[in-house]
Amino acid sequence: MHLPDYKEAKKRNKSNVEEEKYELNDNLINIGLNKKYHIKTYGCQMNEHDTENIKAMLEQIGFTECEDQEKADLVILNTCSIRENAHNKAFGMLGRLKHQKEEINKNLIIGLCGCMAQEEKVVNDIMKKYKYVNFVFGTHNIHRLPYILNEAFKTKKQVIEVYSKEGNIIEGIPAKRANKYKAYVNIMYGCDKFCTYCIVPFTRGKQRSRESIDIIKEVNKLIKEGYQEVTLLGQNVNAYGKDFDYNYRMENLLEDVAKTNIPRIRFMTSHPWDFTDKMIDVIAKYDNIMPSIHLPVQSGSNKILKLMGRKYTKESYLELFDKIKTKIPRVTVSTDIIVGFPGETEEDFQETLDLVNYCKYDNAFTFIYSERDGTPACRLKEVIPMDVREDRLQRLNEVVNKYFLENNNKLLGEVLPVLVEGISDKKNIYYGYSDTNKLVNFTSDKELEFGDIVNVLITEIHTWSIDGRVK
Numbered sequence: 001m002h003l004p005d006y007k008e009a010k011k012r013n014k015s016n017v018e019e020e021k022y023e024l025n026d027n028l029i030n031i032g033l034n035k036k037y038h039i040k041t042y043g044c045q046m047n048e049h050d051t052e053n054i055k056a057m058l059e060q061i062g063f064t065e066c067e068d069q070e071k072a073d074l075v076i077l078n079t080c081s082i083r084e085n086a087h088n089k090a091f092g093m094l095g096r097l098k099h100q101k102e103e104i105n106k107n108l109i110i111g112l113c114g115c116m117a118q119e120e121k122v123v124n125d126i127m128k129k130y131k132y133v134n135f136v137f138g139t140h141n142i143h144r145l146p147y148i149l150n151e152a153f154k155t156k157k158q159v160i161e162v163y164s165k166e167g168n169i170i171e172g173i174p175a176k177r178a179n180k181y182k183a184y185v186n187i188m189y190g191c192d193k194f195c196t197y198c199i200v201p202f203t204r205g206k207q208r209s210r211e212s213i214d215i216i217k218e219v220n221k222l223i224k225e226g227y228q229e230v231t232l233l234g235q236n237v238n239a240y241g242k243d244f245d246y247n248y249r250m251e252n253l254l255e256d257v258a259k260t261n262i263p264r265i266r267f268m269t270s271h272p273w274d275f276t277d278k279m280i281d282v283i284a285k286y287d288n289i290m291p292s293i294h295l296p297v298q299s300g301s302n303k304i305l306k307l308m309g310r311k312y313t314k315e316s317y318l319e320l321f322d323k324i325k326t327k328i329p330r331v332t333v334s335t336d337i338i339v340g341f342p343g344e345t346e347e348d349f350q351e352t353l354d355l356v357n358y359c360k361y362d363n364a365f366t367f368i369y370s371e372r373d374g375t376p377a378c379r380l381k382e383v384i385p386m387d388v389r390e391d392r393l394q395r396l397n398e399v400v401n402k403y404f405l406e407n408n409n410k411l412l413g414e415v416l417p418v419l420v421e422g423i424s425d426k427k428n429i430y431y432g433y434s435d436t437n438k439l440v441n442f443t444s445d446k447e448l449e450f451g452d453i454v455n456v457l458i459t460e461i462h463t464w465s466i467d468g469r470v471k
């Protein structure tokens with residue numbers, strides 16, 4: 001049994017990260033034969049991509065996917081710990097699964113993985129109070145799933161295998177991708193930034209960048225399979241390569257991926273700290289790097305940014321923002337903002353609103369600060385009452401929404417390139433995203449192929465989407 005340990009998870013050392021190949025023992029190939037699985041995924045794109053890996057591994061060992069959770073023989077919850085409500089949702093689902101096991105299928109196998117599995121308290125609770133959960137595995141050993149399942153089947157005991165120390169990078173884990181035209185490609189794992197509110201450096205371990213040769217190989221394979229778009233994924237992609245002992249960084253990787261000629265490249269998430277001028281130049285130079293940047297600011301107050309450990313100031317953020325806006329033609333910028341961080345006064349919050357009024361973001365993910373056990377911000381004394389946090393979120397949302405609509409209004413009569421992703425049954429209307437990451441619903445006189453990129457004339461505007469017709 002391997003249990004998570006926060007002290008271990010917090011340690012950072014210089015030890016080299018090796019590359020290992022994913023391997024599957026032949027004797028596991030049929031352990032899921034005639035059994036159905038269902039996975040519930042919470043949280044970010046990292047988790048969504050981990051789920052794609054989990055699905056492919058389960059299918060390698062004989063399982064088939066089933067839409068209806070109640071008909072499944074195996075249910076896995078791929079969890080998120082970023083905020084308390086993500087926790088609550090997963091625990092709520094565990095309660096429902098207990099009922100399913102008691103009332104519908106006594107042989108139901110229940111597994112829990114993802115970021116919550118890396119938390120000491122969660123795992124202790126599962127061992128004491130959720131004995132009906134059959135297995136738990138963490139974010140560092142997803143590739144071990146077939147072996148963990150095998151042990152759970154054989155021993156009929158609860159199997160907990162969570163490593164606090166991240167291991168090597170495992171190449172070659174198969175993926176059952178959710179989308180036929182857009183693919184996630186991990187370029188790095190973990191995060192070394194330790195923003196004081198954030199649990200990710202504990203749950204995802206130290207930063208480990210994948211070798212560019214493996215990334216380019218994966219992108220080339222996706223091109224052959226007909227993919228039109230890749231999103232390069234990491235918690236902090238601009239720091240890509242900082243852990244290498246040679247000089248190869250995000251700007252080099254972006255340029256090499258652009259040279260594969262895949263039609264669309266996106267990347268997320270960017271930390272403003274590591275966003276270099278060279279990166280901006282590369283994004284501006286290549287047409288296949290999409291002019292859409294996610295640049296989380298978190299707060300507009302220097303005092304709060306310092307308490308958050310973000311390592312930039314409002315002024316340096318705005319300087320970067322202006323550079324991006326002037327150097328990358330047609331670029332759209334989105335952001336993340338937290339309200340109600342400990343110590344945030346009304347004046348600090350006003351500074352956040354001022355910054356939003358300056359940046360006029362195209363999109364923003366706004367959050368109420370959520371205390372995460374074990375993070376430094378939890379020890380800060382000036383806790384903001386929940387009603388004040390909620391009030392600020394509402395006021396912030398009113399301002400950000402105003403700019404979504406205002407920015408979209410400028411697109412009326414413009415022609416945007418849109419990747420055709422699907423069609424809504426009811427209205428015969430296609431949908432997809434523009435290069436600038438706007439959701440577009442559109443009509444066409446001719447039947448369109450999914451996966452094509454078409455020019456759409458924008459004819460109507462809403463706050464969260466725009467309408468048009470193929471030109």
Ligand code: SAM
Pocket residue numbers: 044082083197198199200235236269270271296298336337338367368369370371372
């Ligand atoms: N690595 C990204 C960055 O630095 O911007 C963010 C990754 S995190 C999964 C996504 C967002 O969740 C963060 O940008 C932050 O706004 C929000 N977040 C993280 N921890 C939070 C907390 N304790 N309470 C509220 N929001 C939080």
Ligand code: SF4
Pocket residue numbers: 191192193194195198199200201235236271
């Ligand atoms: Fe969390 Fe992002 Fe900060 Fe890393 S950079 S600690 S993932 S908010």
